[in-house]
Amino acid sequence: MSAHRFAVNVLPKDGILDPQGRAVEGSLGHLGVAGVSGVRVGRRVELTVEAGSEAEARAIVEQLAAELFSNPLIESFAIESMPAVGAGR
Amino acid sequence: MSAHRFAVNVLPKDGILDPQGRAVEGSLGHLGVAGVSGVRVGRRVELTVEAGSEAEARAIVEQLAAELFSNPLIESFAIESMPAVGAGR
Known part of the structure; x- marks a missing residue:
C-alpha cells in the first residue's frame, strides 16, 4: 500500500452561469x-x-470527483497528482 | 498588452478546522x-x-487573491500560471 496525494479542481462548465464569477x-x-x-x-x-x-488510487479519486465533489450536470472536474506525502510509505 | 490566465487555489491553513473536509x-x-x-x-x-x-499580471492576481479571494486569517493561497488564452494577443 502506498499513499498518493491528489487535488480535484471542480469548475462550472463552459456556458453555465457562474454567479460567483460575475460577483x-x-x-x-x-x-x-x-x-x-x-x-x-x-472548488x-x-x-x-x-x-x-x-x-488504483486515481480510480478512487475519479469516483469521488464524479459522485461526491461535482455535479456532473453543471460542473466539470480535473484531477492533479500532487507531491507525495510522508504518511503510509 | 497581453492576456495571461491564472488559477488561484485557496485552502484552509494547516491547523484550521475544515468542516467541509470533515463532511x-x-x-x-x-x-x-x-x-x-x-x-x-x-476554492x-x-x-x-x-x-x-x-x-504585472501576476501582481494583480496576488492583490486579488489576498484581498478578495481569500481570508488571510484562516486561508492560504497559491497562484498557478495556466496555458495562455487566445484573447488579446
Missing part, C-alpha cells in the same frame, strides 16, 4: 483593478488515498 | 470508499488578466 468581476471596480476577465469560481479538494498503486 | 470524510463510508484521509476543501478561481507583462 468577483463586479467587485473589481471597487478595488481599482482593471483588465480582469473570464473569472470562474469553483478545490485535496485528499490522500492509500491504495495498492497510483492507478 | 467529505464522513460521507466516504456511505460510498463504500476506504483509505481516504487528509481531505481539505477550498479555485480562474481568471484572465490583461497587462503589460506576465509579472
Whole structure:
C-alpha cells in the first residue's frame, strides 16, 4: 500500500452561469483593478488515498470527483497528482 | 498588452478546522470508499488578466487573491500560471 496525494479542481462548465464569477468581476471596480476577465469560481479538494498503486488510487479519486465533489450536470472536474506525502510509505 | 490566465487555489491553513473536509470524510463510508484521509476543501478561481507583462499580471492576481479571494486569517493561497488564452494577443 502506498499513499498518493491528489487535488480535484471542480469548475462550472463552459456556458453555465457562474454567479460567483460575475460577483468577483463586479467587485473589481471597487478595488481599482482593471483588465480582469473570464473569472470562474469553483472548488478545490485535496485528499490522500492509500491504495495498492497510483492507478488504483486515481480510480478512487475519479469516483469521488464524479459522485461526491461535482455535479456532473453543471460542473466539470480535473484531477492533479500532487507531491507525495510522508504518511503510509 | 497581453492576456495571461491564472488559477488561484485557496485552502484552509494547516491547523484550521475544515468542516467541509470533515463532511467529505464522513460521507466516504456511505460510498463504500476506504483509505481516504487528509481531505481539505477550498476554492479555485480562474481568471484572465490583461497587462503589460506576465509579472504585472501576476501582481494583480496576488492583490486579488489576498484581498478578495481569500481570508488571510484562516486561508492560504497559491497562484498557478495556466496555458495562455487566445484573447488579446
